[in-house]
Amino acid sequence: MTQDDDKRAAAEAAVAEVQPDMLVGLGTGSTVRFAIEALGRRVADGLRVTAVATSLDSAARAAALGIVVRDFAEVARVDLTIDGADEVDDRLWAIKGAGGAMLREKIVAAASTRMVVIADASKRVTAIGGVKLPVEVLPFARGYVTDRLAMLDATVTVRDGVTDNCNIVLDARFAAFPDAPALAGALDATPGVLGHGLFLDQVDATYVADRGIVTRLERVEVSG
Ligand SMILES: O=C[C@H](O)[C@H](O)[C@H](O)COP(=O)(O)O
Numbered sequence: 001m002t003q004d005d006d007k008r009a010a011a012e013a014a015v016a017e018v019q020p021d022m023l024v025g026l027g028t029g030s031t032v033r034f035a036i037e038a039l040g041r042r043v044a045d046g047l048r049v050t051a052v053a054t055s056l057d058s059a060a061r062a063a064a065l066g067i068v069v070r071d072f073a074e075v076a077r078v079d080l081t082i083d084g085a086d087e088v089d090d091r092l093w094a095i096k097g098a099g100g101a102m103l104r105e106k107i108v109a110a111a112s113t114r115m116v117v118i119a120d121a122s123k124r125v126t127a128i129g130g131v132k133l134p135v136e137v138l139p140f141a142r143g144y145v146t147d148r149l150a151m152l153d154a155t156v157t158v159r160d161g162v163t164d165n166c167n168i169v170l171d172a173r174f175a176a177f178p179d180a181p182a183l184a185g186a187l188d189a190t191p192g193v194l195g196h197g198l199f200l201d202q203v204d205a206t207y208v209a210d211r212g213i214v215t216r217l218e219r220v221e222v223s224g
Contacts, residue, residue: 004034006120006209011035013207013214014082014118020048023075025108026062027083028055028101031118035082040065052078054104056164072108081112086197087128088117088206092219093180094199097134100163103195109202117203121210129177134197135170136163141192146170148190152178167194 011034018024018039026036036058043049043066052072053059059069083105085094094117096102109115133154137145142158149156154172162168177183184198205218 007031008034010118010207010209022079025078025081026053026058029084031084055101078112081115092203097197102197103136132171136195
């Protein structure tokens, strides 16, 4: 049983949630590729769905498999989004964006009635914060945002290349990971930061595969 087998198992479990006539959000990354393949097979078998994609890569892969991909700019609501993560914990907090797609991913997640994360067991952690946090930044604001991140005790590396949105990504490594909601709030309030990889409210469920066994974890809403 390889890591790819687990990615595929988690992806197939999530794709089983897709119902006829849904508008499906497609995340980005190596795990999502298995979901796109699984959805492509269901479409080839006659399932009628449309999709929106969080990256040019996912859009191209889906279209190549015969999945109708709509322009997200024309869309307000998505039924179900399936996406990967770099880390996810049992609070359903995730860090995303190793592939640089976190800004579009967060927008599509926000538009989604339900968003599920698929992962192999290497992504499941006790508490998020062990990987670099990607921050998408307007190139004009690179120096200012780098300084703000340094003031939050992060060591910053500028990633090569640009995102699908033609912005840059700063990868922030924290010696001690800060309180995640406070960090998300600080980043959201920083001019020039267009998005970041902290997903604290977006994930409704995870499918994590460990040596072929897929476990689904659902967000529990606390009322009152
Ligand atoms: O920007 C990339 C996305 O957030 C991915 O969903 C995330 O990095 C996980 O990717 P992978 O499944 O390749 O580990």
